[in-house]
Amino acid sequence: MNDSNTQRSEKIAAKILRVLAVIGLVAVLALASWVIVRGTQSVPAVRESMSAAVTAIQSIFTSAPEESLIFELEERTVPVGKKTTLAWNYTGETMPESYLFSYTCGTAAELTMVDNEGWHLLTCGEKYKTSDQSITVTAANTKTRFADLELMVAANELTDTTVISIVNTDITADTESTDTATASSNTTTETVASNTNTNTVPTTAAPIAVTTPTQGQSTQTVIQRTTVPVYTGPADLVVNIEETGVILDVDGEDTFFPVDEIPTDKVAGVVFTVTNRGGETSEIWTFDATLPIEGDDEYEYTSPKQMPLASGMEIRFTLGFDELLEENDGKITIELDPNNDDDKTSNNEDSVVIDIDVK
Helix, strand or coil: HHHHHHHHHHHHHHHHHHHHHHHHEEEHHHHHHHHHHHHHHHHHHHHHHCCCCEEEEEEEEEEECEEEEEEEECCCEEECCCCCEEEEEEEECCCCCCCCEEEEECCEEEEEEEEEEEEECCCCCCCECCCCEEEEEEEEECCEEEEEEEEEEEECCCEEEEEEEEEECCCCCCCCHHHHHCCCCCCCCEECCCCCCCCCCCCEEEEECCCCCCCCCCCCCCCEEEECCCCHHHHHHHHEEEEEEEEECCCCCCEEEEEEECCCCCEEEEEEEEECCCCCCCCCEEEEEECCEECCCCEEEEEECCCCCCCCCEEEEEEEECEEECEEEEEEEEEECCCCCCCCCHEEEEEEEEEECCC
């Protein structure tokens, strides 16, 4: 009798243990599912905070144009009162007889330049005519700690623009004035210096085919060149910002449209070229894009590694980005990392100030 009761108790205990084991397993699985769900829910938040504002990059390879005019600046951050050379470079067969240099109004900074007649104020909007490929200036900026000046140079049908920052370290963030400089009258002063630049660049037939793989989001089309300028020396990568605007979806494709003011509710776009104006093929290289992103003053996009550029070859990038700065203007800077110590650094960076239409 006792043995029968003992067996019955053992069976009941075994059933209870099995039930508890099943309940425990279900609890463990439920806990694991809860952890997975919570973890998955937290991933988008992390990715959103780290997501790149860059939405697309397109690039097309071509031969470099036979003529170009590009700023080449050793310094882009210029302290007030420091003598600075603002230089540009013409590439082509026929050297222009003269160049027109100017800078835009709308900031607290102004330039004073020196020529054969001595130092004199160069008013914003004023076009200074010279046969040289540089001018020597000092900058003044008494109202703000930083002021961006957009420079422009023109010759014949060629133009180029870039941006420098004028810095006054005597003005702190606490004491910086919020007043803006009033626009000065637009006058033109024509002063012609002797033309010391007489070298020309010949051309020659040199068919070269370059093939590059598509990497990441880049779309690359290679065009065979037939006639290109002759370049010498080590590889020399040159960046030049050409246009800014918006990128819209047209029949399922991202299409760039240049506009003067970029709305904050659109995808902004910047078009720039990278050209090898040296005589040798470049190393693998990259570029950094500093973009005016809302909530991130130091946002910087770093490109994937780019394929080497042969001498005289050019790649044209169209870069799109959203989350545009909620301000009246913003600054775009493109800087190259040529990965070659012999590459000239004065043309590895270019900047532009964009007007923003705040919605």
